[in-house]
Amino acid sequence: QEISLQYSYEELSAATKNWHNSERLGSGSYGSVFKGELEDGSEVAIKAIDLKALGAESSGFEEEVQMLSKFRHPNLVTLLGWAKHDLNRYLVYELLSGGDCFQRLQKSKKPSAGCPFHWFERLSVCLDAAAGLSHMHNSKPKAFHRDIKSANILLDRHGTAKMADFGLSCAAGKLDSLHVTVRTISGTPGYACPIYSRTGRVTEGGEVYSFGMVMFELLTGLAPATADASRKGGIAYQVAEAVEQDSPGALERCMTHLDCHAGWPTQLAREMAEMALRAVQPNDEERPRFVELVKALRKHNERFPKPSQRLDDVIMSVPVSIQPAQQPAANEQHTPQAHPAKKVVQPEDLNGRPPQVKVPSPMLLPPANSALATFGLEYVSASGTEPDGIPQGFHCVYLKPSPDSQCSSDMSTFAIGRSHQQKAFEVWVPDTALQCCISRTAFEILCGAKGENAFLTVRGQGTISVDGKVAPREIAVPLQVRSEITFSHAAEGTIILRLRYLPASEFTPKVEGPTSPPPRRTVRRADEIASDSDVRSVSARPRTAWVLACVHVEGLTPGQIAELRSAVRDIQAEWTL
Ligand SMILES: Nc1ncnc2c1ncn2[C@@H]1O[C@H](COP(=O)(O)OP(=O)(O)OP(=O)(O)O)[C@@H](O)[C@H]1O
Numbered sequence: 316q317e318i319s320l321q322y323s324y325e326e327l328s329a330a331t332k333n334w335h336n337s338e339r340l341g342s343g344s345y346g347s348v349f350k351g352e353l354e355d356g357s358e359v360a361i362k363a364i365d366l367k368a369l370g371a372e373s374s375g376f377e378e379e380v381q382m383l384s385k386f387r388h389p390n391l392v393t394l395l396g397w398a399k400h401d402l403n404r405y406l407v408y409e410l411l412s413g414g415d416c417f418q419r420l421q422k423s424k425k426p427s428a429g430c431p432f433h434w435f436e437r438l439s440v441c442l443d444a445a446a447g448l449s450h451m452h453n454s455k456p457k458a459f460h461r462d463i464k465s466a467n468i469l470l471d472r473h474g475t476a477k478m479a480d481f482g483l484s485c486a487a488g489k490l491d492s493l494h495v496t497v498r499t500i501s502g503t504p505g506y507a508c509p510i511y512s513r514t515g516r517v518t519e520g521g522e523v524y525s526f527g528m529v530m531f532e533l534l535t536g537l538a539p540a541t542a543d544a545s546r547k548g549g550i551a552y553q554v555a556e557a558v559e560q561d562s563p564g565a566l567e568r569c570m571t572h573l574d575c576h577a578g579w580p581t582q583l584a585r586e587m588a589e590m591a592l593r594a595v596q597p598n599d600e601e602r603p604r605f606v607e608l609v610k611a612l613r614k615h616n617e618r619f620p621k622p623s624q625r626l627d628d629v630i631m632s633v634p635v636s637i638q639p640a641q642q643p644a645a646n647e648q649h650t651p652q653a654h655p656a657k658k659v660v661q662p663e664d665l666n667g668r669p670p671q672v673k674v675p676s677p678m679l680l681p682p683a684n685s686a687l688a689t690f691g692l693e694y695v696s697a698s699g700t701e702p703d704g705i706p707q708g709f710h711c712v713y714l715k716p717s718p719d720s721q722c723s724s725d726m727s728t729f730a731i732g733r734s735h736q737q738k739a740f741e742v743w744v745p746d747t748a749l750q751c752c753i754s755r756t757a758f759e760i761l762c763g764a765k766g767e768n769a770f771l772t773v774r775g776q777g778t779i780s781v782d783g784k785v786a787p788r789e790i791a792v793p794l795q796v797r798s799e800i801t802f803s804h805a806a807e808g809t810i811i812l813r814l815r816y817l818p819a820s821e822f823t824p825k826v827e828g829p830t831s832p833p834p835r836r837t838v839r840r841a842d843e844i845a846s847d848s849d850v851r852s853v854s855a856r857p858r859t860a861w862v863l864a865c866v867h868v869e870g871l872t873p874g875q876i877a878e879l880r881s882a883v884r885d886i887q888a889e890w891t892l
Contacts, residue, residue, distance in 0.1 A: 320396035358410040367402040390447030392479040413470030423576045426763050434577040435621035437533040442612040443476035444468045449605035452519050459517045463525035464506045465532050505540025505552055520599030527594025536574030560595050576726045578761035580789045583619045622791045690714045690766030693822050695813040697743040709739045711822050732757035752777045752805045769794035778803040
């Protein structure tokens with residue numbers, strides 16, 4: 316109690332408008348937590364504990380004050396002070412206004428709440444919580460939290476996570492003791508280590524087990540324990556039922572249950588799931604220690620930075636027409652002369668990548684159904700292919716979850732590539748040599764039901780650019796409305812195919828039949844060009860002259876095309892009308 320301040324009851328009453336219900340943040344087993352504003356204006360969370368109702372021994376007040384007073388760590392909630400009033404006790408904490416991790420997971424399942432919980436935020440929460448716990452476990456004497464669960468991981472307004480609720484915490488009796496045995500076995504079902512529940516022996520391995528269950532929760536969005544709607548008073552152990560962590564095949568089961576609202580990059584999710592499985596293995600001794608988890612999670616955090624950072628720092632800006640692109644894997648190399656019949660690239664799963672799971676294939680809807688989709692990809696152009704010659708039905712991919720998708724109303728992931736839109740890629744890129752540059756699963760798009768919060772993650776070996784910047788593999792990059800996605804030739808870097816991310820309402824109507832006008836004229840009257848704001852130097856031409864106006868150059872932006880002198884940009888026709 317040396318570091319924490321003692322507050323007066325009157326001060327805390329004033330801070331909470333006399334413990335007004337509107338200031339109540341929530342209630343736990345030891346009392347209610349109120350939001351308060353102290354005299355100096357600082358905002359705090361005040362936990363009120365009624366010892367009379369709970370019995371002095373079970374309140375955890377003394378333990379929590381002693382334990383928290385010792386710790387000052389960015390990932391452990393800071394105890395600012397305490398107060399006493401009759402048989403009531405009060406703990407004053409820094410206010411963490413971002414809610415708890417359990418609530419965040421629940422909210423992220425309802426897109427209408429507008430509170431997504433992306434994979435990179437979950438990874439960061441995991442790292443923060445592990446760092447806080449590692450600090451406790453490496454202090455002398457070793458300290459145990461004893462109630463590690465997502466509801467006890469609080470977030471501040473910047474998204475930093477801190478371990479909270481030390482009501483059950485305890486310290487090892489001796490400086491070098493590695494465990495402590497408690498009389499009252501507590502903790503939360505679904506999270507508590509079975510060995511601890513059986514024996515009352517608290518160890519770091521037992522705490523790591525609980526943390527492993529939190530990792531599964533973040534990966535899958537499933538609760539380790541929740542009320543079972545089918546049985547009154549029953550508990551459903553969603554994680555254990557879905558993952559069956561002690562049986563063979565647990566890793567694949569976890570991967571098939573990944574939370575589709577998080578947009579996990581497959582490789583990261585797999586490595587995190589492996590780590591979680593090690594954390595919950597039956598033998599306490601074989602579980603990793605917190606310090607090891609922190610190091611591994613920090614590496615993941617560096618390898619998989621959050622998309623906005625990656626856009627600024629990592630994406631290379633390349634003129635795709637001249638930049639040598641990344642070489643395809645040896646088994647994706649194409650030798651057209653030798654074996655024309657074997658021109659198909661190796662599937663990703665033979666390249667050591669897992670088969671994609673739970674990714675609803677976007678539907679190439681017939682036009683009659685297209686109104687059902689709000690967003691999609693429009694095929695814009697392909698090298699050597701005349702868009703007007705493409706049959707109806709192959710001009711767009713409508714991003715609409717398949718009817719059996721579990722996420723039809725939420726965030727959905729769509730796989731794009733030759734395995735998924737085979738016919739469309741064949742008609743746009745008939746040259747089989749070029750088709751080799753389009754992977755079977757080239758990329759995935761994660762987006763909300765209305766195309767919002769969209770991210771693209773490259774999954775295949777081929778070179779994909781988003782708005783002119785090469786997108787690295789396995790890292791989600793944000794997609795904007797009208798973002799251009801291009802497939803480039805593996806060796807030459809030239810653009811093979813161009814797609815655009817658009818609201819379905821903006822797709823260019825494709826009308827067939829002899830009377831229909833061509834969708835885009837490339838021959839334009841000179842006076843039409845003269846009226847374009849981005850075209851210069853045409854006024855000298857005879858008003859009746861026609862030119863072939865250059866509307867697209869590989870590797871140049873429309874602005875750069877506009878900068879070109881008309882004499883080099885447009886082909887002046889010799890005839891007059
Ligand atoms: N420092 C804080 N800042 C903001 N909210 C907090 C803070 N501490 C606790 N809360 C919120 O107050 C509520 C009650 O917290 P409390 O720790 O008493 O119980 P709990 O962890 O939900 O349950 P239990 O103690 O039974 O495990 C929770 O919703 C928690 O998110």
